[in-house]
Amino acid sequence: MFAYLFLTILFLIELAALAAYSYWGFHVGKGIAMKLLLGIGTPLFVAYVWGLFLAPKAKIPVNAPLNIMLKLIVFGLASAALYATGRHIIAGAFFMVALIALVLDNLLKI
Numbered sequence: 626m627f628a629y630l631f632l633t634i635l636f637l638i639e640l641a642a643l644a645a646y647s648y649w650g651f652h653v654g655k656g657i658a659m660k661l662l663l664g665i666g667t668p669l670f671v672a673y674v675w676g677l678f679l680a681p682k683a684k685i686p687v688n689a690p691l692n693i694m695l696k697l698i699v700f701g702l703a704s705a706a707l708y709a710t711g712r713h714i715i716a717g718a719f720f721m722v723a724l725i726a727l728v729l730d731n732l733l734k735i
Contacts (some may be wrong), residue, residue: 626690628735630671631729631730631733631734631735633727634727635730638722638726639675639725641705641719642671642700642723643668643671643672643703644657644668645703645704645706645707645719646667646668646671646702646703646706647664647665647667647668648656648664648665648706648710648712649663649667649706649707649709649710650662650663650664650665650667650668650709650729651663651664652710653709653710654674666704671699674695675699676697678692679692679695679696679699688732693727693731696727697727700719700720700723700724700727701720703723704716704717704723706718707719708709
């Protein structure tokens with residue numbers, strides 16, 4: 626039961642990262658075309674990279690240290706994107722939750 630709950634939390638953190646990228650893209654883009662490109666394109670690109678390298682059934686699985694590093698980069702950049710839009714507290718809270726979840730994920734090996 627705990628494993629399913631924890632995996633759900635990890636999935637929600639991944640979705641929150643994609644939402645952060647989208648939020649950033651729609652806020653920094655100048656003009657409607659750039660807003661659409663960044664607001665939709667950035668999370669799509671990140672989701673593609675996640676599916677390619679980091680998903681449980683990744684097309685190109687990577688070793689554990691590289692997996693952890695890439696996830697830290699994805700979550701760190703999502704946090705930086707939130708910070709860049711002025712959402713400083715949310716950015717810090719998101720990064721802390723994601724970091725704790727990553728540590729637990731690697732310790733528990735669920």
